[in-house]
Amino acid sequence: MIDEKMRAATRQGDISLEALSLQHEVEQFYYREALLLDRHEFNDWFDLLDEDIRYFMPIRTNRTRREQKKLEYTKDNEFAHFDDDLTMMRGRQRKLMSDVGWSENPASRTRHIVGNVLIEEELSASELSVVSSFIVYRNRLERQVDIFAGERLDVLRRAENELGFKIAKRTIHIDQSTILSNNLSLFF
Amino acid sequence: MTVEKTKTRLNIGADPREFQKRPSWTNEDILALLDEEDGTLDPRIYTDEDLYRLEQERVFGRAWILLGHETHVPKPGDFLTTYMGEDPVILVRQKDKSLRVFLNQCPHRGMRICRTDGGNAKSFTCSYHGWAYDLGGNLINVPYESEAFCSDFNKSEWGPTHARVETYKGLVFANWDKNAPTLLEYLSDATYYMDHMLDRTPAGTEVIGGMQKWVIPCNWKFAAEQFCSDMYHAGTVSHLSGIEAGLPEGMELSDTKIPTVGYQFRAKWGGHGTGFYVGEPGMMLAIMGPKVTEYWTDSEAANRAEKHLGSAERARQLMVQHMTVFPTCSFLPGINTVRTWQPRGPHETEIWAFTVVDADAPEEVKEEYRRQTLRTFSAGGVFEQDDGENWVEIQSVLRGHQARKRRFNIQMGKGRSGVGNKDFPGSIGYVYNEEAARGLYRQWIRMMTEPSWETLGP
Numbered sequence: 001m002i003d004e005k006m007r008a009a010t011r012q013g014d015i016s017l018e019a020l021s022l023q024h025e026v027e028q029f030y031y032r033e034a035l036l037l038d039r040h041e042f043n044d045w046f047d048l049l050d051e052d053i054r055y056f057m058p059i060r061t062n063r064t065r066r067e068q069k070k071l072e073y074t075k076d077n078e079f080a081h082f083d084d085d086l087t088m089m090r091g092r093q094r095k096l097m098s099d100v101g102w103s104e105n106p107a108s109r110t111r112h113i114v115g116n117v118l119i120e121e122e123l124s125a126s127e128l129s130v131v132s133s134f135i136v137y138r139n140r141l142e143r144q145v146d147i148f149a150g151e152r153l154d155v156l157r158r159a160e161n162e163l164g165f166k167i168a169k170r171t172i173h174i175d176q177s178t179i180l181s182n183n184l185s186l187f188f
Numbered sequence: 189m190t191v192e193k194t195k196t197r198l199n200i201g202a203d204p205r206e207f208q209k210r211p212s213w214t215n216e217d218i219l220a221l222l223d224e225e226d227g228t229l230d231p232r233i234y235t236d237e238d239l240y241r242l243e244q245e246r247v248f249g250r251a252w253i254l255l256g257h258e259t260h261v262p263k264p265g266d267f268l269t270t271y272m273g274e275d276p277v278i279l280v281r282q283k284d285k286s287l288r289v290f291l292n293q294c295p296h297r298g299m300r301i302c303r304t305d306g307g308n309a310k311s312f313t314c315s316y317h318g319w320a321y322d323l324g325g326n327l328i329n330v331p332y333e334s335e336a337f338c339s340d341f342n343k344s345e346w347g348p349t350h351a352r353v354e355t356y357k358g359l360v361f362a363n364w365d366k367n368a369p370t371l372l373e374y375l376s377d378a379t380y381y382m383d384h385m386l387d388r389t390p391a392g393t394e395v396i397g398g399m400q401k402w403v404i405p406c407n408w409k410f411a412a413e414q415f416c417s418d419m420y421h422a423g424t425v426s427h428l429s430g431i432e433a434g435l436p437e438g439m440e441l442s443d444t445k446i447p448t449v450g451y452q453f454r455a456k457w458g459g460h461g462t463g464f465y466v467g468e469p470g471m472m473l474a475i476m477g478p479k480v481t482e483y484w485t486d487s488e489a490a491n492r493a494e495k496h497l498g499s500a501e502r503a504r505q506l507m508v509q510h511m512t513v514f515p516t517c518s519f520l521p522g523i524n525t526v527r528t529w530q531p532r533g534p535h536e537t538e539i540w541a542f543t544v545v546d547a548d549a550p551e552e553v554k555e556e557y558r559r560q561t562l563r564t565f566s567a568g569g570v571f572e573q574d575d576g577e578n579w580v581e582i583q584s585v586l587r588g589h590q591a592r593k594r595r596f597n598i599q600m601g602k603g604r605s606g607v608g609n610k611d612f613p614g615s616i617g618y619v620y621n622e623e624a625a626r627g628l629y630r631q632w633i634r635m636m637t638e639p640s641w642e643t644l645g646p
């Protein structure tokens with residue numbers, strides 16, 4: 001484990017070699033993760049979700065500035081676009097890989113662009129909290145096009161896999177209140 | 189032509205005089221769109237711009253439209269902005285706990301009065317020139333009124349247009365038409381079947397916070413019809429992968445038993461319809477998981493529901509019930525997703541969905557309802573994803589001239605429904621059926637062709 005390196009990297013303005021190399025490592029993780037999704041290597045992508053994953057996308061709403069802080073995002077006990085544990089995500093995986101999963105058979109073409117990657121905090125010796133931005137383009141069947149943008153707040157956990165991390169928690173703040181698409185059959 | 193000065197806030201729904209004026213679709217043309225006897229439907233009902241415009245006036249201007257649940261706006265000043273057809277409205281809880289609904293349009297120069305999804309307010313101030321309205325939708329302040337306005341300006345005449353608002357067991361509906369029947373009359377004999385979700389306990393239901401909204405490029409009638417009448421797609425191929433997603437690990441799709449026993453109901457008036465399986469819980473298990481299924485079929489709450497509804501069959505045996513209250517209120521008792529299909533032109537629909545639970549259900553059951561409905565019936569739902577796929581493709585095929593010329597088959601169960609089932613009142617047939625769909629389109633055609641509630645009413 002590279003505890004020292006992780007500690008160093010989260011210090012703002014730290015340009016030590018340790019910090020730069022951790023930043024590089026985290027970015028590489030996101031690029032490779034995106035590639036798995038965009039190349040439809042879904043089984044490998046689902047394997048990146050850790051046992052205790054919470055895959056969560058609250059609903060965003062339009063509020064007055066006065067009420068925005070309190071009310072913009074739906075809360076934990078309210079409705080959401082996604083709020084899945086690993087069992088639920090494994091179910092989604094079965095649907096996605098199914099011959100009769102019509103919403104992704106034929107499959108969508110997607111492109112996940114991940115940027116603005118900031119290692120925010122070292123939560124423990126093996127966990128990082130990381131903020132990033134994404135743009136996801138989807139083209140489906142003859143001419144359907146959807147573009148989604150948003151922010152991901154991840155907890156990445158050190159893992160003995162090729163990519164070096166697993167996703168322990170992913171909160172997705174999508175930049176739409178009404179989802180301008182016929183479904184969310186893709187992953188962010 | 190005399191133009192009535194309608195600065196007052198009363199609304200008359202569809203104007204009977206308008207029924208004679210439009211040349212593009214005569215009553216005869218509209219009546220021919222559905223042939224109940226042959227069982228055919230003209231698909232232009234889903235695509236035609238003129239029909240869509242008429243529909244806004246004649247259907248959405250006169251029908252009871254679902255706005256939400258009472259517990260969306262529990263406290264005085266709580267409000268929710270939503271739509272009746274394409275017309276934006278504000279639903280507001282009053283200081284005396286009653287509800288008001290008014291057009292979200294400032295009668296000064298037409299600005300949207302409120303531009304947020306909801307919250308709590310003391311009043312609403314138009315962001316254009318500052319006209320202010322109280323919670324009841326009365327105009328209470330006009331900047332520079334005495335300096336700038338005129339002798340015949342009367343604030344009491346210039347509030348936004350109001351709608352009637354009534355509730356049925358927690359669900360809030362509104363209607364523009366002062367001549368329309370009451371909500372209870374309008375719901376007709378469908379209330380018996382609505383109660384399976386809304387009236388299982390004296391505590392009633394409450395909403396799980398949050399309204400999910402998404403856009404499907406298809407006509408609203410595909411969605412309304414499916415929830416009204418189409419168990420067929422669920423029992424055949426549409427949702428097989430949704431079922432797969434809900435199987436316990438290690439279990440195969442081929443191990444699951446799709447139910448075969450069930451009924452469909454067509455309301456005697458009003459275009460409402462519902463269908464359900466009886467007995468076999470396999471599909472409910474795949475949708476809602478064991479915890480909710482047990483709560484529904486075999487728990488203290490189920491015992492209480494049995495007493496409250498007066499029958500074990502109604503309380504615990506009905507599975508995966510689907511239902512539409514004409515035109516755009518749909519829900520699934522047991523799964524408890526509730527939605528309004530908001531029309532956005534002939535080719536587009538917004539879905540506004542929420543979940544209700546028994547108000548006195550244990551916290552962990554409420555939580556499980558939340559998790560399972562968002563997993564299955566939502567934009568990302570493993571069931572609902574595939575509905576969107578079907579409707580979008582139908583709508584897209586209907587761009588074709590030949591495609592629009594070919595009448596659809598709507599024959600299933602023709603002549604096979606009837607009154608007399610010992611457990612289920614009203615007109616009842618087999619669960620795989622299009623009788624309720626024929627009922628929905630019949631009501632649509634009646635509202636599109638009959639100017640007066642005297643003939644149209646229940």
Ligand code: FES
Nearest residue numbers: 294296297314317
């Ligand atoms: S449009 Fe509302 S105050 Fe002028």
Ligand SMILES: [Fe+2]
Nearest residue numbers: 421422426575
């Ligand atoms: Fe469906």
